[in-house]
Amino acid sequence: MIRVMCAGDAPAVCSIFVTSLGYDDCTTDVVGRQIERLAADPQHIALVWTDEETGKVQGFIHAERYDTLHNVGGWNVIALAVALDAQGRGIGRALLSACEAKAKARGGTFVRLNSSIKRTGAHRFYEQVGYESNKTQKHFIKRLI
Numbered sequence: 001m002i003r004v005m006c007a008g009d010a011p012a013v014c015s016i017f018v019t020s021l022g023y024d025d026c027t028t029d030v031v032g033r034q035i036e037r038l039a040a041d042p043q044h045i046a047l048v049w050t051d052e053e054t055g056k057v058q059g060f061i062h063a064e065r066y067d068t069l070h071n072v073g074g075w076n077v078i079a080l081a082v083a084l085d086a087q088g089r090g091i092g093r094a095l096l097s098a099c100e101a102k103a104k105a106r107g108g109t110f111v112r113l114n115s116s117i118k119r120t121g122a123h124r125f126y127e128q129v130g131y132e133s134n135k136t137q138k139h140f141i142k143r144l145i
Contacts, residue, residue: 002098005039005046005060006037007032013048013056020081029111045102049082049091058086061095067111069092073109075099080113093129114139 007015010032017026043065048057049122059082077099082091092141100111112132115122122135 001052002047002094003050005035005048005141007036007039007050009048009060010035013060016057016060016081016083017079019084020087021079024116030117032074041104045106047095047098047102049095051086058083059095061099063099063111065106069111071112075103075108075111077105077111077113092125094123096129 001076010106012030013035014026014028014031018029034144035046039046045061045063046060049059050057059080061080062078063075064078066076068074077096078093080092080099082095103111115126117136127133
């Protein structure tokens with residue numbers, strides 16, 4: 001079942017960040033605060049997939065509105081992850097489809113995402129669900145604190 005993410009999902013979401021995406025700096029406190037802040041914001045889409053029998057969160061997606069000077073109506077998938085023991089069951093596909101539907105309902109004209117060059121399995125998945133790679137780039141960051 002897909003539903004809107006809530007602060008109570010923070011431990012499961014954080015665990016999936018760590019085990020499926022390798023984000024070792026993830027903390028439940030930060031994830032909980034961010035869910036509270038972002039889930040109610042119409043510029044964000046935050047969804048989880050839960051097992052219907054156990055209620056356990058098995059995957060999540062987070063996207064934000066992506067408007068630039070040169071295009072309008074975009075949405076950017078910030079994170080899409082499925083628990084390692086739940087992969088291959090259509091959860092990622094269902095989450096992405098639900099996110100696309102919500103984005104379209106909010107005036108979205110496209111959905112974009114970035115995927116690490118190392119994540120070749122994810123690249124195949126995105127291509128299978130209709131995404132195409134249109135460029136290669138490096139990611140730069142400067143920490144301000």
